[in-house]
Amino acid sequence: MTVLKIGLVDLDTSHPGSFVPILRKLGHEVAAVYDGGIINPEGYAAKFAQDQGIATVCESVADMVDRVDIALIHSCDWDIHIERARPFVEAGKAVFLDKPIAGNVRDLNQIVQWVKDGARITGGSSLRSCNEVREWRTQDVPAEEWVYALAGCAVDEFNYGIHAYSMLHGLMGPGVRQVRYIGGSAESQRQYELMWEDGRRGVVSVGKTSGYLPFYANVVTQKRVDYIKVNNGNLYQSLLETVLPYLAGSAPADIAIEQLVEVELAAIAAKLSFEQGGATIALNEIPESYAGYDGAVFAKSYKELKYPSAK
Known part of the structure; x- marks a missing residue:
């Protein structure tokens, strides 16, 4: 080694x-x-x-x-x-x-371009590759058996809320197409619906609560319901074991950079949707000039x- x-x-x-x-x-x-x-x-x-x-x-x-x-x-x-x-x-x-990773489209585009030009860059939340998410993904549920998933956490909408988006993305895989605000308020949690290219839908619930909440998800398919609560003690080792071989140049990235930045793009689209009263925001249509x-x-x-x- x-x-x-x-x-x-x-x-x-x-x-x-x-x-x-x-x-x-x-x-x-x-x-x-x-x-x-x-x-x-x-x-x-x-x-x-x-x-x-x-x-x-x-x-x-x-x-x-x-x-x-x-x-x-x-x-x-x-x-x-x-x-x-x-x-x-x-x-x-x-x-x-x-x-x-970044809070606006311009910076995310720069990161993607660097990787296209040969740089080795990765990052983001540890929730996408946590042990519980990886174990659940071994079921390989077909899209036609999907019902919905909900992922959430507390504290704030982006710095901490990005964990909920990442967990949902880890469970459902890449391919987020659009996002819309569906409820809640600035004084409590807000809920956002994410739609995937293949029609699957998931929801994140993020923002401040009166007490700390664990990272969690409910996943519903045609045949089963799973509640997932993450063990925080294993998060960082799982993340580093996932990304270090790629960063060292000895393995391919575990996820393409264009797919990785979907997580932050989804959160940025969610913010824009809230500001526009629940309009559906496609990830590829967020203006690069939007402050995020x-x-x-x-x-x-x-x-x-x-x-x-x-x-």
Whole structure:
């Protein structure tokens, strides 16, 4: 097995710290870290590196490029993912973009184009490849036996809600054609219906609730009903085991990039549908000029939550 040198870019969330022991368990080296300071105070990266036993703290993304084989980008402002990824892509290094991959069509199109041009890029939510979803998919239910599926979670509509879209996408597979808002409100959960190219339909329920909800799904076919509740303890290892062989260049991607970005496109279409009073929005008709989800606004709220004194 080739030992990969892995760099962590932006230590905004809990994911970098959770990924480190798993990456080492899988036999790889976490070689360097960089934090842009959007969320964390000065000195955070040095303390993180010391606590995690990581040798190098980089002063910039450019400083990291030649030190690693793969960059894992964890910026919670998804609008800077392209900026963070570009130096690695131009140097021929593989990139993992943590969820959400991007919040607008323009950035998603750039990622797809990079991959078409030969870059190795993947990312997104761990729910698409979690053990429970993969186990359910072994049933290989024909489209004509499908009734519907519902997937959901709490907290917010995009940063966390993307997990529900990803879980539904993992269960039903690629091929989402259009989305429409079907109910709920900004003060509670909203529901959105997704339609697949073959006519199958599924629903996500996302947004804030008064208490935490697990990642869950109900799947109904002509012959059975399954309730799926995800074990959060296995999520990250399952994700990394799925994506690392591709990022290392030793295996094909587990899903084509055009299919992977359907998850974020569906969420963006859902937002646009809500704003248009429940209009049906086709994924391929979302204007590239549409703002989508604002990463900087989310990052500000995330920082205030992580560091209340920053308010």
